[in-house]
Amino acid sequence: MALLTPLGSLPYPQPADAANVPQHIQSLAEAVDGRTVLRFADAATRDAKVTSPVAGMLVWLSTPKQFWYHTGSAWAQLAPGPVHLANTTTGTTTSATYVETLTGSTGDPTAVTFTAPASGSVLVTVGARINSSAATAAYISANIRLSTTVTLAAADARAAISYGTNLCSATTQFQVTGLTVNSSYTATLAYKSAATTSTATFTNRFVTVTPVT
Incomplete structure (x- = not known):
């Protein structure tokens, strides 16, 4: 069974795990995927792709060229200006x-x-x-x-x-x-x-x- 890193909870294999490198890489990639800055064309594309957002998730929308983050209950623009x-x-x-x-x-x-x-x-x-x-x-x-x-x-x-x-x-x-x-x-x-x-x-x-x- 893979262990998790203490801060980001990213999985990594133990010596006793089966030597399945593709599976281990996939598990790590899937865990990292939601922690990177995701990029989408617009809010509709984001919502279609990210069906279960979590607090702290960060995305870039090409339209209207803004960063957005999830508060835990809704998407909100990151550092909106006047x-x-x-x-x-x-x-x-x-x-x-x-x-x-x-x-x-x-x-x-x-x-x-x-x-x-x-x-x-x-x-x-x-x-x-x-x-x-x-x-x-x-x-x-x-x-x-x-x-x-x-x-x-x-x-x-x-x-x-x-x-x-x-x-x-x-x-x-x-x-x-x-x-x-x-x-x-x-x-x-x-x-x-x-x-x-x-x-x-x-x-x-x-x-x-x-x-x-």
């Missing part, structure tokens, strides 16, 4: 409720797509140069969507706020938790004015989503 989008055009709104499209701007709605990490949590940062046509506030926040469903709506508590007619740079950051791991979400900038009688102006807008690992 995603960012900026819109340098200027736009305005008089809406007192959050809207995703500004008058006079291009490129709206301004949104980034991100994959929920293994933690199910991300940090969302939004900001812009903002001013109002009157002594009132202007707000920039973000809507978080899973497909077309808003899972976290833009809100004043999660908004960068500027008050008055002076053009000011404003930014804020908030954490989003409880995301479905590996699902694709969007974070879309949303804007409003404190009053319909004043015009809120936004320029150099941006949204950044950073995974919490």
Whole structure:
């Protein structure tokens, strides 16, 4: 009976084992196979090949050129990075409720797509140069969507706020938790004015989503 190495549990024969070199090499190769960095064309190919993944298994997907590992319950991207989008055009709104499209701007709605990490949590940062046509506030926040469903709506508590007619740079950051791991979400900038009688102006807008690992 083959013994196992103390760290990797790889099999090796004992002197008393039958001298079947091909069988011993096959046993070792099969044991090593799941411990190397496996390479697949995409997630569908991976899932078809690896039907019983275990925690710590590491794979490379040619599409979308990323390393993924298994947490013990799901595949997750290894060390996912932040995603960012900026819109340098200027736009305005008089809406007192959050809207995703500004008058006079291009490129709206301004949104980034991100994959929920293994933690199910991300940090969302939004900001812009903002001013109002009157002594009132202007707000920039973000809507978080899973497909077309808003899972976290833009809100004043999660908004960068500027008050008055002076053009000011404003930014804020908030954490989003409880995301479905590996699902694709969007974070879309949303804007409003404190009053319909004043015009809120936004320029150099941006949204950044950073995974919490």
